[in-house]
Amino acid sequence: MKLSKVVNAAIFLSFIFFTTGAQAKQIEVQMKSISYSPKLIAIHSGDSVVWKNVSYSEHSASGETFDTSSVEPKHKSKAILFEKPGTYTYHCKVHGTTMNGTIKVESK
Amino acid sequence: MKYRFMALILLFSTLAYAELKDKKGPEPKPGAQAAFDFDYEFGRPIRPDEETYNQYRKAHAEHAEKQMGLSAAAVGDGMDTWHWWVGVDNPGFWQDLVNLTGGKENATGLRLDFLRVVMSVPRAERFKRLGLINDPDTVEADKPDQFGLKIDRMKDGALQWDPEKFGYSSGVIGLQLFKNKDFDPKKWNAETYLNDAKGMQPPYKIGMSCVFCHIGMNPLNPPDNPADPKWENLTSTIGNQYLREGLTFGETIEHQSIIYQYMATQEPGTSETSRFPTDSINNPTNINSIFRLRDRLKVAHVEKITPAQATLIKSMYKNAGLELDNIGGALGGTEKEPTLKVPHILTDGSDSMGILMASVRVYVNEGLMHKEWYDSWPVNPWKMTKSVLRGFKPAEFDIIEKWRKDPNSPWMQTERRMPNMATFLMSYDGFPLADAKNGKSYLKNNPKLLNRGKIAFAENCASCHSSKSPDSTITDPVLRKKAWKELVLSDDFLDHNYLSDDQRHAYSEIGTNIQRSEGTNAMRGSTWGQMSSQTYKDQRKEQITVKNLYNPLTGTYDLEWKGPNAYYRTPTLVSIWATAPYFHNNSLGLYNGDPSVKGRMDAFEDGMTKLLTPNKRLGVRSIKVTSTVTTLPDAFPGFKAKHPYFDEMKLKLLEFPVGTPVNLMMSLNPKHFPSLIAAYVKGVVAGRPEKEFPGLVDRRRKAGIEAVKKKMLELNTVPDFIEDRGHTFGSDLSDEDKLALIEYMKRF
Ligand SMILES: [Cu+2]
Numbered sequence: 001m002k003l004s005k006v007v008n009a010a011i012f013l014s015f016i017f018f019t020t021g022a023q024a025k026q027i028e029v030q031m032k033s034i035s036y037s038p039k040l041i042a043i044h045s046g047d048s049v050v051w052k053n054v055s056y057s058e059h060s061a062s063g064e065t066f067d068t069s070s071v072e073p074k075h076k077s078k079a080i081l082f083e084k085p086g087t088y089t090y091h092c093k094v095h096g097t098t099m100n101g102t103i104k105v106e107s108k
Numbered sequence: 109m110k111y112r113f114m115a116l117i118l119l120f121s122t123l124a125y126a127e128l129k130d131k132k133g134p135e136p137k138p139g140a141q142a143a144f145d146f147d148y149e150f151g152r153p154i155r156p157d158e159e160t161y162n163q164y165r166k167a168h169a170e171h172a173e174k175q176m177g178l179s180a181a182a183v184g185d186g187m188d189t190w191h192w193w194v195g196v197d198n199p200g201f202w203q204d205l206v207n208l209t210g211g212k213e214n215a216t217g218l219r220l221d222f223l224r225v226v227m228s229v230p231r232a233e234r235f236k237r238l239g240l241i242n243d244p245d246t247v248e249a250d251k252p253d254q255f256g257l258k259i260d261r262m263k264d265g266a267l268q269w270d271p272e273k274f275g276y277s278s279g280v281i282g283l284q285l286f287k288n289k290d291f292d293p294k295k296w297n298a299e300t301y302l303n304d305a306k307g308m309q310p311p312y313k314i315g316m317s318c319v320f321c322h323i324g325m326n327p328l329n330p331p332d333n334p335a336d337p338k339w340e341n342l343t344s345t346i347g348n349q350y351l352r353e354g355l356t357f358g359e360t361i362e363h364q365s366i367i368y369q370y371m372a373t374q375e376p377g378t379s380e381t382s383r384f385p386t387d388s389i390n391n392p393t394n395i396n397s398i399f400r401l402r403d404r405l406k407v408a409h410v411e412k413i414t415p416a417q418a419t420l421i422k423s424m425y426k427n428a429g430l431e432l433d434n435i436g437g438a439l440g441g442t443e444k445e446p447t448l449k450v451p452h453i454l455t456d457g458s459d460s461m462g463i464l465m466a467s468v469r470v471y472v473n474e475g476l477m478h479k480e481w482y483d484s485w486p487v488n489p490w491k492m493t494k495s496v497l498r499g500f501k502p503a504e505f506d507i508i509e510k511w512r513k514d515p516n517s518p519w520m521q522t523e524r525r526m527p528n529m530a531t532f533l534m535s536y537d538g539f540p541l542a543d544a545k546n547g548k549s550y551l552k553n554n555p556k557l558l559n560r561g562k563i564a565f566a567e568n569c570a571s572c573h574s575s576k577s578p579d580s581t582i583t584d585p586v587l588r589k590k591a592w593k594e595l596v597l598s599d600d601f602l603d604h605n606y607l608s609d610d611q612r613h614a615y616s617e618i619g620t621n622i623q624r625s626e627g628t629n630a631m632r633g634s635t636w637g638q639m640s641s642q643t644y645k646d647q648r649k650e651q652i653t654v655k656n657l658y659n660p661l662t663g664t665y666d667l668e669w670k671g672p673n674a675y676y677r678t679p680t681l682v683s684i685w686a687t688a689p690y691f692h693n694n695s696l697g698l699y700n701g702d703p704s705v706k707g708r709m710d711a712f713e714d715g716m717t718k719l720l721t722p723n724k725r726l727g728v729r730s731i732k733v734t735s736t737v738t739t740l741p742d743a744f745p746g747f748k749a750k751h752p753y754f755d756e757m758k759l760k761l762l763e764f765p766v767g768t769p770v771n772l773m774m775s776l777n778p779k780h781f782p783s784l785i786a787a788y789v790k791g792v793v794a795g796r797p798e799k800e801f802p803g804l805v806d807r808r809r810k811a812g813i814e815a816v817k818k819k820m821l822e823l824n825t826v827p828d829f830i831e832d833r834g835h836t837f838g839s840d841l842s843d844e845d846k847l848a849l850i851e852y853m854k855r856f
Binding site: 033034055074098099 | 146148150153154264265266267268269270271272273778
């Protein structure tokens with residue numbers, strides 16, 4: 001329940017944020033013990049995403065078209081640029097699909 | 109009378125299962141979505157100086173690659189399987205058992221409920237009371253979780269795998285938590301569940317993996333506090349010699365219940381693998397150490413299998429990606445008369461279809477494909493009526509025709525994980541005493557003494573307890589004896605020696621307690637019937653008479669018993685200093701529950717002394733007996749109400765005094781219970797008409813019970829009560845030779 005509220009808020013905020021016509025942005029997603037936060041984000045094509053590991057074990061964010069490779073605790077991943085609109089699901093290579101997230105990329 | 113007999117069959121045969129109703133345990137459909145998702149609550153963060161499983165795994169895998177040339181990746185993957193794989197669906201098995209035995213009306217008190225165990229037995233007491241090993245990657249929960257459950261928590265950062273596949277640690281190594289897809293928070297109440305679990309689904313199901321039984325304290329580096337081991341204090345394949353499997357299930361039962369007595373007298377470090385698919389013999393067997401598997405495979409034996417089994421093996425090897433001639437079970441012979449070259453995995457030599465088959469089979473024993481497995485049980489508590497109607501006959505777990513058809517069945521998935529697990533199992537050598545903390549202080553540096561010990565070993569032990577042997581062309585007894593001596597005296601005799609011929613030897617030759625060898629689960633038509641070789645089955649065709657067995661009712665050695673000849677395969681002596689007590693049932697020698705080097709050496713000295721000097725053994729005192737006056741639990745109030753005559757009969761058949769052999773009751777086929785009732789009635793009326801029974805029963809109940817005990821002995825599946833008997837090889841040696849032999853064996 002709580003989580004979905006957070007997710008909804010994140011979608012809502014990012015929606016407002018992007019519809020105000022901002023420049024290409026870099027969005028940060030946190031890697032927690034066994035989850036991504038937010039789990040679901042909406043961005044615009046041209047934006048990029050960086051994952052910050054705030055937990056105590058390594059994680060990755062690995063999708064079909066992108067892979068951060070392993071991110072150590074207290075480290076950030078390289079930025080991944082999303083140009084093509086679409087829905088990108090990804091998961092952690094260490095923790096499997098239990099630790100999963102989604103990025104919705106909308107055209108500008 | 110007939111309906112009452114039938115009713116009693118039900119009563120007795122459900123004792124171990126505690127419930128009468130025919131019902132199917134709830135099970136989620138594969139792929140069902142969780143109706144309710146939630147976050148696992150971690151404990152405190154891992155500290156930089158703490159070793160995690162991941163590091164333990166990495167260190168071991170790298171060591172195995174460096175020392176043994178095994179692939180580190182394969183060893184690591186195999187270790188994950190060994191540690192955390194629950195055969196996909198075994199959490200459903202253990203949940204079925206919770207829902208079966210967790211009802212309030214279960215007056216046997218038997219609770220097959222691991223969640224209760226991990227919550228009710230404090231972390232600090234688990235090892236001492238039950239031999240359970242605390243997971244170093246977990247800490248005690250400081251408060252109940254969101255569901256009111258106080259379960260140990262994984263240290264934050266320790267989870268390095270997909271918890272959907274391998275679970276979260278429950279705090280006990282080998283018991284893994286899995287989110288329960290059937291959990292409904294609206295129906296959940298922790299307190300209600302723990303008192304009366306029936307019908308309720310908890311947020312987590314608990315699954316069992318191999319390490320639950322197989323991990324143990326590292327003999328070379330035991331923990332200061334066994335309740336708080338670090339990974340460096342553990343080793344994954346030695347076998348948990350301290351596990352109290354019976355008490356883990358039965359600790360909370362009233363002591364005057366025969367079920368408690370049965371569970372409490374189970375030897376530490378044993379597993380009763382024929383408890384669920386029962387062979388009607390109370391015959392727990394020791395959890396074997398797994399050392400020098402590659403050397404063991406060098407003495408693998410060619411055994412006959414059936415053409416259908418050969419087809420099965422080919423299909424299994426294909427699924428697992430193994431060559432037909434892989435060393436774990438090379439296929440040979442002809443199409444009509446196929447063979448497999450196999451090690452003998454289990455104590456009784458029944459596991460004889462190669463490593464792949466042996467390994468997957470174990471997962472069924474832990475609950476893999478349990479719904480299908482139940483139907484092979486002689487007593488299926490979910491289908492009691494059917495069990496009664498077929499006279500408690502078992503059936504085969506059918507992998508030839510049925511359970512391998514779906515390529516994604518838990519069996520098939522597990523099969524594919526086994527080759528790497530086998531590689532992992534090959535990565536363990538022994539544990540030399542000289543390398544243990546203070547180990548050297550137990551070793552006498554006396555070459556003369558050692559030489560004497562070696563000769564004693566060559567002449568009394570080596571012909572079975574060695575995987576190396578003199579050239580088979582030397583057949584002359586005198587020359588062969590000489591060759592053995594030379595071999596044992598050679599400097600490298602112990603190197604790469606599995607210290608066992610891995611052969612089956614008839615109990616008539618060994619003389620040890622016959623109950624385990626007489627297990628029938630791997631015979632045709634029984635649960636493991638498709639998973640044992642034809643050679644194993646053929647070897648048991650001969651019927652023999654065992655004479656001079658101890659009669660616990662008279663105290664004389666005059667019992668005779670007829671049955672199939674049966675076998676024990678030679679156990680390894682690798683690191684025998686660390687694996688006491690001895691024999692297939694862990695009954696020989698002191699059990700002190702102490703994993704320190706001193707504790708192990710005390711047990712070793714005691715066990716070896718008793719081995720070589722049989723009159724120092726417990727003998728008659730090793731019989732499992734009741735510790736208090738024991739009665740049948742007042743199990744089924746509802747049942748009684750339906751059958752008022754039951755009360756009238758005053759059938760306290762089991763009001764046995766202190767010291768009554770537990771196996772009088774626990775090694776009986778339920779089909780015999782009508783005969784017991786008949787004996788009871790006969791004993792009470794003593795020649796008078798049976799209709800006088802109600803008037804006589806009050807004052808003649810004792811005579812009735814005596815008659816029942818006699819009947820129980822007569823009908824006992826395998827009436828061999830003395831647990832620590834037999835294997836008296838070496839007992840004729842002089843005291844000096846015995847001491848020298850014991851000194852030499854410390855080096856194994
Ligand atoms: Cu992760």
